[in-house]
Amino acid sequence: MTILVPVLGDQLSMNLASLRGLDKADTRILMMEVHDEATYVRHHIKKIAFLFAAMRHHADALREAGWHVDYVTLDDPDNQGSFPGEVARAVERHSPKRIVVTETGEWRVQAMLESWADRFDLPVEIRADDRFVATHAEFEAWAEGRKQLRMEYFYREMRRKTGLLMDGDKPAGGKWNYDAENRKPPPARDLTIPRPLSFAPDDCTQDVLALVAGRFGNHVGRIEGFDFAVTAADAMRQRGHFLRYALPSFGDYQDAMVTGEPYLWHAVLSPYLNAGLLDPLELCRAVEKQYRDGRVPLNAAEGFIRQIIGWREFVRGIYWREGPDYTSRNFLDARRELPGFYWTGDTDMHCLKEAIGATIDHAYAHHIQRLMITGNFALLIGADPEQVQRWYLEVYADAYEWVEAPNTLGMSQFGDGGLLASKPYASSGAYIDRMSDYCGHCRYDVKQRVGDDACPFNALYWDFLARNEPKLGDNQRLAMPYRNWARMDAKAQKALRAQATAFLAKL
Ligand code: FAD
Numbered sequence: 001m002t003i004l005v006p007v008l009g010d011q012l013s014m015n016l017a018s019l020r021g022l023d024k025a026d027t028r029i030l031m032m033e034v035h036d037e038a039t040y041v042r043h044h045i046k047k048i049a050f051l052f053a054a055m056r057h058h059a060d061a062l063r064e065a066g067w068h069v070d071y072v073t074l075d076d077p078d079n080q081g082s083f084p085g086e087v088a089r090a091v092e093r094h095s096p097k098r099i100v101v102t103e104t105g106e107w108r109v110q111a112m113l114e115s116w117a118d119r120f121d122l123p124v125e126i127r128a129d130d131r132f133v134a135t136h137a138e139f140e141a142w143a144e145g146r147k148q149l150r151m152e153y154f155y156r157e158m159r160r161k162t163g164l165l166m167d168g169d170k171p172a173g174g175k176w177n178y179d180a181e182n183r184k185p186p187p188a189r190d191l192t193i194p195r196p197l198s199f200a201p202d203d204c205t206q207d208v209l210a211l212v213a214g215r216f217g218n219h220v221g222r223i224e225g226f227d228f229a230v231t232a233a234d235a236m237r238q239r240g241h242f243l244r245y246a247l248p249s250f251g252d253y254q255d256a257m258v259t260g261e262p263y264l265w266h267a268v269l270s271p272y273l274n275a276g277l278l279d280p281l282e283l284c285r286a287v288e289k290q291y292r293d294g295r296v297p298l299n300a301a302e303g304f305i306r307q308i309i310g311w312r313e314f315v316r317g318i319y320w321r322e323g324p325d326y327t328s329r330n331f332l333d334a335r336r337e338l339p340g341f342y343w344t345g346d347t348d349m350h351c352l353k354e355a356i357g358a359t360i361d362h363a364y365a366h367h368i369q370r371l372m373i374t375g376n377f378a379l380l381i382g383a384d385p386e387q388v389q390r391w392y393l394e395v396y397a398d399a400y401e402w403v404e405a406p407n408t409l410g411m412s413q414f415g416d417g418g419l420l421a422s423k424p425y426a427s428s429g430a431y432i433d434r435m436s437d438y439c440g441h442c443r444y445d446v447k448q449r450v451g452d453d454a455c456p457f458n459a460l461y462w463d464f465l466a467r468n469e470p471k472l473g474d475n476q477r478l479a480m481p482y483r484n485w486a487r488m489d490a491k492a493q494k495a496l497r498a499q500a501t502a503f504l505a506k507l
């Protein structure tokens with residue numbers, strides 16, 4: 001009697017929980033390219049291509065390992081276009097005695113899985129996704145009773161749990177966090193900046209590119225230049241490349257931004273981690289080894305490991321703890337439409353042009369571009385966080401709601417009122433100028449606050465603080481900017497607010 005195991009697009013791991021312990025002869029794996037998943041938000045065309053190509057290669061790898069796989073392509077004339085529709089067809093084909101599946105990365109899809117037992121009148125076993133370090137129960141136990149949830153304390157628990165960068169019960173080097181060493185200004189653009197590997201599409205990937213270009217040509221981005229890794233082996237090559245060439249300076253330049261350099265010393269591994277081609281804990285162990293072998297400094301290794309077992313695990317914990325309504329929270333009551341240039345890059349603000357341009361070209365932008373350029377601007381203009389959140393889900397190849405929503409709605413837009421971040425990540429042009437070379441290439445003057453040539457971020461920043469004072473005025477971490485605002489004379493305040501109002505009216 002057959003067991004049916006649906007494997008979703010972000011479950012491309014050979015060691016997936018739902019496959020463990022099953023007899024290959026009795027198991028039918030179901031993988032499906034479905035229209036609903038490709039369009040519930042209009043995903044970047046390269047994101048869809050990456051996922052379908054990676055899914056097809058993964059199906060081959062599973063077959064080579066002896067599994068029976070039913071693979072439904074998007075252009076199969078019988079394709080029902082949805083997970084439930086395709087599971088229904090597979091149930092018809094195989095009359096399974098039960099369904100086994102790994103929990104998903106989104107409340108929307110989780111609700112589908114939970115409805116299948118009734119719908120198909122079959123036992124459905126939903127297994128925990130153990131590709132993460134913390135279980136839901138562990139996160140709950142840690143969060144329970146705390147007034148504030150702060151990543152740093154959770155991260156220390158994860159260091160203890162995994163033993164990563166631990167010397168006995170003490171953190172390696174004596175400190176938990178070396179971020180103070182990680183804020184170097186941008187280096188000059190030069191040939192020592194590593195570039196991620198580029199992978200030429202094989203025949204299977206070429207088929208996907210043609211299919212996706214034909215069906216989703218009206219989605220953001222272009223299919224040309226597609227060079228993602230789509231197999232676990234190639235993802236491992238990019239991992240090795242990162243460890244060797246980029247990791248040593250990862251910490252130093254983590255917050256830097258340079259014109260024409262979309263990747264800098266970042267790993268460019270998130271699409272592979274999130275789809276399941278790479279294992280996060282194994283990656284962290286490899287990073288630690290680089291440090292222990294004396295090949296990378298501690299600030300780089302610690303900074304990187306914190307992103308994975310700290311931030312990545314922390315945002316996942318928040319997403320599942322907070323429930324399906326998390327994505328509709330709007331603490332600041334922000335209602336503005338996200339400007340159209342988020343989909344075209346057509347703006348004269350150079351920083352936004354760079355960040356959005358990279359996003360459209362590569363379905364990638366590094367963290368500080370996402371947070372301090374596109375996120376910061378959306379926050380300052382009062383864009384509707386739900387719209388902002390959908391944009392991020394659409395445009396990045398690594399975006400799945402469990403990781404994207406807390407980062408966008410929580411960290412970047414303060415939509416959850418400070419659950420995830422202790423203050424809004426709002427800044428004027430001065431921060432962007434300090435951490436990038438963007439302002440030198442811009443038609444605006446970052447030093448000016450009012451006038452035709454003034455950097456828009458400046459007036460928008462003060463206007464943001466002034467307009468949200470009833471909600472943010474007592475935030476201790478904003479005490480200094482609010483004091484500076486209060487010290488400004490009424491005429492200067494009025495001029496800044498008028499400048500912001502005029503800019504917003506033209507958006
Ligand atoms: P690196 O900078 O090299 O970092 C290494 C790894 O650490 C990443 O691959 C990622 O797995 C992990 N990581 C780093 N920061 C975070 C974080 N804040 N949350 C979770 N994991 C983190 N990351 C996603 O994976 N998917 C998203 O949809 C996503 N949306 C974001 C939206 C906003 C508004 C912001 C500010 C950040 C978002 N991030 C998201 C986090 C981060 O920007 C990306 O993980 C990172 O840019 C991926 O590129 P990289 O692999 O080169 O990362």
Ligand code: DLZ
Pocket residue numbers: 007008009010011032033034035037038039043047048051104105106109400401
């Ligand atoms: C993102 C995505 C897309 C674009 N297409 C598919 C698909 O056709 N088939 C599939 O199994 N998964 C796809 N995915 C990933 C799912 O949306 C993802 O599994 C859920 O959002 C849960 O994280």
Ligand code: SF4
Pocket residue numbers: 349350351352428429432433438439440442443444445446455456457
């Ligand atoms: Fe961005 Fe202002 Fe700098 Fe121009 S001057 S790049 S708009 S921060």
